[in-house]
Amino acid sequence: MRRPAPEPVQVVKQRRDAALAALVDGVPYIRYLGITFERRGDELTGTLPFSDLLIGNPTLPALHGGATAAFLEVTALIELSWSILWADIETGKVDATKLDPDKMPRMPKTIDFTVDYLRTGLPRDAYARARVNRSGRRYASVHVEAWQDNRSRLFAQATGHFLMPEVNG
Amino acid sequence: MSADRTQIAKQFIEAIPHSRALGMKLLSVGEGSAEISMAYDERFVGDPSTGVLHGGAVSALMDTCGGAAVMSHPDAQAGTATIDLRIDYMRPATPGQTIVAQASCYHVTRSVAFVRAVALDDDRERPVASATGAFTFAPAKTGGGKK
Secondary structure, eight states, X not given: OOOOOOOOHHHHHHHHXXXXXXXHHTOHHHHHHTOEEEEXXXXXXXXXXXXXXXXXXXXXXXEOHHHHHHHHHHHHHHHHHHHXXXXXXXXXXXXXXXXXXXXXXXXXXXXXXXXXXXSOOOSSOEEEEEEEEEEOSSEEEEEEEEEXXXXXXXXXXXXXXXXXXXXXX | OXXXXXXXXXXXXXXXXXXXXXXXXXXXXXSSEEEEEEOOXXXXXXXXXXXXXXXXXXXXXXXXXXXXXXXXXXXXXXXXOEEEEEXXXXXXXXXXXXXXXXXXXXXXXXXXXXXXXXXXXXXXXXXXXXXXXXXXXXXXXXXXXXX
């Protein structure tokens, strides 16, 4: 009995990277803040590159709490959307190369979002990773952590609840 | 609130780089309350198919307004930092409309200010979002206290 040959690595990468780009590139506010995502398998890490426009307290100086909140919310939403999309592109239900960033299907909506500010956001790049703790048919709960110099010293974390998109909507 | 103090608060808030980048304008301050607007801007859109603003932009507005409310409190001595902020998104903001946030301190202790806020578009009867937060609070020293 012969198993089919595994997919060539570049085919797999192209499909996954195209799907991620379609999720991220179409959103003006993500572009405005300059947030980018790196992918390792299905794991995503968001980067918020430092810019003077993100400052909230010029005398410290420190990142604006609003910029931090936006970064966390963007990361949580992309992680959740990615987890939904991942299954669809890997099973071939959705063709990743034909996804249109301006007409993305099945985007969740934020119901509520709670941010804990643990430390001052320093004037340098910030990173974030989110974890989908529960993803049901209608609701999802996502936790997200952000750090700067040291992965174990978080400067902010958040939990959000999201309304899942209709399956055939 | 005297026109003078409103003017000082306005200059302070509108000089914060991130608030300025998002086009925030201080409309009014009271004693522990503030009202700040943010005009619609296509760069702040979260859903390109509908043109609805990203929740993150609304969060930034709520956070700024909450902080302004704390700093406008008559007992506040200096700046403030957000400890936590919870936002409930009640409906999508109508594309094209300015968002106005109104925040007030409903309780302050010697170290914490508790704040409530709402975000409104042109339909003032139905808020777009509401928020509650805790902010650091450093009361001004009054007679008898240590310097």
